[in-house]
Amino acid sequence: MENLVEFRHITKRFPGIVANDDISLAVRKGEILAILGENGAGKSTLMSMLFGMYAPDEGELYVRGRQENITSPLVANSLNIGMVHQHFMLVENQTITENIIMGIEPKRRKFGLFPVVDLEASHEKVHQLSLNYQLEVNPRDKIEDVPVSTRQRVEILKMLYRNAEILIFDEPTAVLTPQEIESLLQTIKALRDGGKTIILITHKLDEIKRIADRCAILCKGKLVDVLDVATTSIQHMSALMVGRDVSFTLEKEEHERGAEVLRVENVSVLSLDHITTVDSVSFSVHEGEILAIAGVSGNGQVEIADAIAGLIPVKSGNIILSGNDITNASVRKRIEAGLSYIPEDRHAVGLILDFPLKENLCLKQYYRPPYSNERGILQHEAMAELGRSLIEEFDIRTSKGNDTLVRSMSGGNQQKAIIAREINLDSKLIIFVQPTRGLDVGAIESIHMRINKLRSEGKAILLISLELDEIMQLSDTILVMYNGKVQTIKRANELTKLQVGEYMMGVHVEKN
Amino acid sequence: MLKRTSLLKRLFILCCGKGRHQLLRTSLFCIFLSLLAGTILLLLLDKNPLEAYTSILQGAGILPKGRYAGRKSQLTDFMSLLNYTTPMVFAALSVAVALKCGIFNICVSGIMVFSGFMATVFVGYSNLDPILAKVLVVLIGALSGALVGILIGYLKHRFNMNEVVVAIMLNYIISYVVSFFIQTRFIDPITRQSVAVGQNARLTLFDHPVGNLKMEIALVFPLALLAVFAIKFMLDRTRFGFELKAVGSNSKASKYAGIHVGKAVVFTMLISGSLAGLAGVSYYLGSNASIQPRVLPSLGFDAIAVALLGNTTTIGSFFASLLVMVFDCGTTYMSSRMQVLREIAALIISILLLFSAIGIFFRNLADRYQQEAEAV
Numbered sequence: 001m002e003n004l005v006e007f008r009h010i011t012k013r014f015p016g017i018v019a020n021d022d023i024s025l026a027v028r029k030g031e032i033l034a035i036l037g038e039n040g041a042g043k044s045t046l047m048s049m050l051f052g053m054y055a056p057d058e059g060e061l062y063v064r065g066r067q068e069n070i071t072s073p074l075v076a077n078s079l080n081i082g083m084v085h086q087h088f089m090l091v092e093n094q095t096i097t098e099n100i101i102m103g104i105e106p107k108r109r110k111f112g113l114f115p116v117v118d119l120e121a122s123h124e125k126v127h128q129l130s131l132n133y134q135l136e137v138n139p140r141d142k143i144e145d146v147p148v149s150t151r152q153r154v155e156i157l158k159m160l161y162r163n164a165e166i167l168i169f170d171e172p173t174a175v176l177t178p179q180e181i182e183s184l185l186q187t188i189k190a191l192r193d194g195g196k197t198i199i200l201i202t203h204k205l206d207e208i209k210r211i212a213d214r215c216a217i218l219c220k221g222k223l224v225d226v227l228d229v230a231t232t233s234i235q236h237m238s239a240l241m242v243g244r245d246v247s248f249t250l251e252k253e254e255h256e257r258g259a260e261v262l263r264v265e266n267v268s269v270l271s272l273d274h275i276t277t278v279d280s281v282s283f284s285v286h287e288g289e290i291l292a293i294a295g296v297s298g299n300g301q302v303e304i305a306d307a308i309a310g311l312i313p314v315k316s317g318n319i320i321l322s323g324n325d326i327t328n329a330s331v332r333k334r335i336e337a338g339l340s341y342i343p344e345d346r347h348a349v350g351l352i353l354d355f356p357l358k359e360n361l362c363l364k365q366y367y368r369p370p371y372s373n374e375r376g377i378l379q380h381e382a383m384a385e386l387g388r389s390l391i392e393e394f395d396i397r398t399s400k401g402n403d404t405l406v407r408s409m410s411g412g413n414q415q416k417a418i419i420a421r422e423i424n425l426d427s428k429l430i431i432f433v434q435p436t437r438g439l440d441v442g443a444i445e446s447i448h449m450r451i452n453k454l455r456s457e458g459k460a461i462l463l464i465s466l467e468l469d470e471i472m473q474l475s476d477t478i479l480v481m482y483n484g485k486v487q488t489i490k491r492a493n494e495l496t497k498l499q500v501g502e503y504m505m506g507v508h509v510e511k512n
Numbered sequence: 513m514l515k516r517t518s519l520l521k522r523l524f525i526l527c528c529g530k531g532r533h534q535l536l537r538t539s540l541f542c543i544f545l546s547l548l549a550g551t552i553l554l555l556l557l558d559k560n561p562l563e564a565y566t567s568i569l570q571g572a573g574i575l576p577k578g579r580y581a582g583r584k585s586q587l588t589d590f591m592s593l594l595n596y597t598t599p600m601v602f603a604a605l606s607v608a609v610a611l612k613c614g615i616f617n618i619c620v621s622g623i624m625v626f627s628g629f630m631a632t633v634f635v636g637y638s639n640l641d642p643i644l645a646k647v648l649v650v651l652i653g654a655l656s657g658a659l660v661g662i663l664i665g666y667l668k669h670r671f672n673m674n675e676v677v678v679a680i681m682l683n684y685i686i687s688y689v690v691s692f693f694i695q696t697r698f699i700d701p702i703t704r705q706s707v708a709v710g711q712n713a714r715l716t717l718f719d720h721p722v723g724n725l726k727m728e729i730a731l732v733f734p735l736a737l738l739a740v741f742a743i744k745f746m747l748d749r750t751r752f753g754f755e756l757k758a759v760g761s762n763s764k765a766s767k768y769a770g771i772h773v774g775k776a777v778v779f780t781m782l783i784s785g786s787l788a789g790l791a792g793v794s795y796y797l798g799s800n801a802s803i804q805p806r807v808l809p810s811l812g813f814d815a816i817a818v819a820l821l822g823n824t825t826t827i828g829s830f831f832a833s834l835l836v837m838v839f840d841c842g843t844t845y846m847s848s849r850m851q852v853l854r855e856i857a858a859l860i861i862s863i864l865l866l867f868s869a870i871g872i873f874f875r876n877l878a879d880r881y882q883q884e885a886e887a888v
Contacts, residue, residue, distance in 0.1 A: 311768060341768070350768070352762045
């Protein structure tokens, strides 16, 4: 079979990380090639280079046997390469047709003079296209009125309308329900049978097993292997994806968990557009226990953390912290009741980037003695004192110490600053959301050790992460969420990584 | 290949690039550019720019004039400068405080009219004792300004309304409602403005004899100076100032840290509004004595650019106000002495305000050049 696309010795580096390390890979015409790997393995980066969003640092790209310099998505389009992004790129308040024809609108001349967009013909063309590929949409619907699965179909139609031959899907099933996944997989198969070439980025093994012809496995930026899916077991693929050598293991001392610190009872949360993101979730966290919430991104985990911290309102249910009902308490009351929170987005939520380090380290305590006196005057010397001791204790590397603008610090040190501030509050409950996202191995290791130490000190820890390794390594109890609901909640030693993965994908449903 | 950064770029980086006093250097660079533009303008009109600028400084009482009319001197000119600067200082502070909290207060003009009108109606036409009247004028000014400020802050916080839209609408509402009352009740048929307020209520003493001179004394100028330092203290040293700045730089993080964002917004607008109110009374019952119906004072809008020229700091706003008013006061003398139309002189001020508004752009550009230069 002819090779449609060839990656030859592609290397791409980002500051502090090699995202793709000397990758050579060929995509054959008319196949479904799955790219498999964990979060951060470099799957999306590799495909983004094919779609012209990044340029490789080293190596060459060949399309249809010719070396191409794909400098922008426009170039990719002209090479008949299309991509469905994880986050849809659609204009909400325009119709499906308008979204599809955008940029290449067919024109006609009104009264033989004024050029206008020929919407009627376009509606018809989109309708035909959707019939041909069995991607049913109503061309006149507005994007904001149609569900997620339809939006995805629009994205696919957008590519087909542009005569794409090579279709890249970036985690297409992450946002879909099981039924929708089923129909999408059928669509992808049908597209392949219709002569298109498909590249499917995913970390869901069962999908690969069902539709892919070949599977390329990436691990930590390196291409591990390219396998024929039909003759390979899921277990083998998963072992390759995770990498055989787990670099380090934590010494976790066994001890009995203590009193209950946090109890969440039947909590439901609505998003801004009134969609239930958290659906009647209950669990509790005890002293000396790490409870980890696992789940594919966007299944309501972050919303739970925000609701416990008081950043978003709860629709129903109760949140009880150390015996106090904090369901409707102010953010500050919750902090004072003993809650520390390391949020997912350290730039937008965790820090004030244009404030100096010492003020960020004091962000949750500035209002009380010794950092301000009873007349509301700040005590800068006390703040500086706190800053110095935390910088020392948590080894925060800065250029100007206390007065460094947080914006100028590295991601790892920014995260250290947040963790330092939150641990310094000496709260009974500490919530970590994606504490190691985007950090290098050394920083990850030190944060893991820190979390483990807090557990030994008898803190109750709620850990929310997309990294299964992290969860398997640290947690005492694992809660898996899917579509806003609790899929299962079990002691960590009763679950294998593979089982957790299956729960995350909604394969098993716990009856209770 | 080694690409050398051009001399011009390096000079620009020196002026606006990173380092000590970057903000101050950029502002000075903007002032320099506008003077340069003014120079070109004057040269095109065949006037001597040096002489023009000198006469501006002379007119504002910074440099001595050749000769003075009876009972006038450089000191009287300077005192008159302070008189006109006072409302601008309040107005610029009002804008700067709101900007620190991330709010764009363009309602300063409307608030000025409102507070000026309130003070005029309640105190301006009364026969109260001068000291009591003046104190009342200041209080009413601050209070009525604060009320409008709270309204804007509340609408922004409670209904998530854009403060710019609210402010524009309020500007119109205030302007038309006030002119309705002026034209039906308080109109002076000759001047077509509101009836002038009594001397007892005015915050400026006119033709006040000091020695053998007659000068204008702005009684609230010390209050303006005090406000500069009080606001500076509030921003730098108080708990509330910390919250205000935190909300201004990142309201999400502020909420996460337990700061009551809505309260901070409303309180900030209370302060900003009362400062605008003080600008209003020191304008309408100070340097002026009556209100022109259906006209929003341009000073309220100029204050935005002035605050930006002062990098939205308190001290910076003070000096920027002074600078702009030097031009404003000096141009009368320049136009009469050099036969330059007043409009041309006003144009130079406009250019200055324009350049001051793009100071941020200059800073970013310089930062980028600097990065390029370091990358090479």
